[in-house]
């Protein structure tokens with residue numbers, strides 16, 4: 001899969017705490033995204049709000065350049081207490097699923113085996129897996145961590161299937177809620193993204209145009225362009241700043257302006 005425009009993913013995490021607030025934030029963010037329709041926007045709200053937000057999206061913005069995503073998903077229907085199945089998610093018009101976020105890997109202890117099964121389930125249900133990889137501590141040896149996570153999380157998939165995965169380099173230490181967090185430098189993020197591509201090229205024989213790799217970790221309206229100005233960085237995932245309509249609107253506007261300057265095609 002290749003993408004002509006940048007992609008911006010909003011990860012609301014377990015926020016906001018009421019449906020009313022979620023509807024309000026969603027309406028405003030979708031409105032902003034519709035004004036910047038050259039940018040591919042994906043909003044990942046908590047799954048409990050999905051039904052209402054999906055109805056809002058399809059009733060009010062049928063042409064919107066926004067897709068819905070979920071922040072996680074169970075691997076199958078059936079006896080998995082507490083999980084939400086791929087079919088359920090798909091029925092709400094969800095196109096993307098985040099898999100392997102560092103909060104699930106390192107805080108909740110999700111293993112690479114489970115992550116792999118979720119990636120396989122997503123592909124089997126035509127939901128685009130957004131696979132997040134990254135080291136836990138800043139001094140961890142990054143190439144080894146990235147290569148190991150990619151190989152385990154994508155094991156058993158063929159090249160065509162791997163080309164459908166959107167990969168995000170998001171080191172846990174850079175996520176804004178992490179103690180002493182700070183965004184990675186664009187130069188280091190770029191190196192990590194090159195490492196990810198190297199593994200994808202070597203292991204699955206993919207070509208550059210078959211890989212989409214994003215950066216995540218403390219992205220905001222101030223540092224956004226320092227990442228996005230690199231053609232190798234296909235987009236960003238935004239956590240904390242996606243809960244503020246001012247910040248998120250600004251992020252979409254800056255991305256749109258950058259694309260106009262760089263002459264990206266619209267993907268719609």
Ligand code: PGA
Pocket residue numbers: 011170174175176177216217218219237238239240241
């Ligand atoms: P952050 O979160 O932008 O608040 O660092 C990003 C994420 O966790 O995906």
